[in-house]
Amino acid sequence: MREKAEDPYVSLGICSRCHKGILGTQYKMCAECREKKAKVEAKRLARETPEQAEARKERVRTRYYMNKSSGICVKCGKRNAVCGTVLCNRCLAKRRSCEKSTSQREYREDKGLCIICGRPAVSGRKHCEEHLKMLRKTVANAASHIDYTKHPWIIDNKHIFEN
Numbered sequence: 001m002r003e004k005a006e007d008p009y010v011s012l013g014i015c016s017r018c019h020k021g022i023l024g025t026q027y028k029m030c031a032e033c034r035e036k037k038a039k040v041e042a043k044r045l046a047r048e049t050p051e052q053a054e055a056r057k058e059r060v061r062t063r064y065y066m067n068k069s070s071g072i073c074v075k076c077g078k079r080n081a082v083c084g085t086v087l088c089n090r091c092l093a094k095r096r097s098c099e100k101s102t103s104q105r106e107y108r109e110d111k112g113l114c115i116i117c118g119r120p121a122v123s124g125r126k127h128c129e130e131h132l133k134m135l136r137k138t139v140a141n142a143a144s145h146i147d148y149t150k151h152p153w154i155i156d157n158k159h160i161f162e163n
């Protein structure tokens with residue numbers, strides 16, 4: 001499994017699935033899409049017999065302990081775990097960057113820097129020239145199938161359109 005580059009929609013806070021919904025902090029999909037996905041998953045699980053369910057859980061557990069006992073990352077199962085942890089370098093870094101991103105965003109907002117790249121933001125905005133351009137393009141795309149006046153993300157990010 002190759003790691004995918006960050007979805008441009010996700011970095012702009014828009015759902016990677018429907019390109020319409022607004023993202024919370026730690027998800028790549030909006031609430032609506034997560035709900036849809038959960039329903040599909042629930043259906044699949046509902047069809048499972050208790051034996052199948054047990055076997056599935058057992059597989060997950062076994063993999064976890066196998067990896068852990070052989071010093072392999074329990075998350076990706078690909079790289080060696082860092083000494084004293086159950087995760088590899090990459091998975092540890094990912095977890096850290098996840099924790100960092102909210103406070104980093106706040107810090108950048110505070111200092112008047114672009115919340116995506118940290119370069120100086122256009123005065124009065126939350127993004128640099130380049131990212132404002134990107135945002136406008138993304139939103140123009142998304143806007144072809146959304147209601148401008150009602151969309152909470154658009155309302156929230158009005159500053160993108162005011163120029």
Ligand SMILES: [Zn+2]
Nearest residue numbers: 015018021033
């Ligand atoms: Zn969505």
Ligand SMILES: [Zn+2]
Nearest residue numbers: 073076088091
């Ligand atoms: Zn890993």
Ligand SMILES: [Zn+2]
Nearest residue numbers: 114117128131
């Ligand atoms: Zn930027």
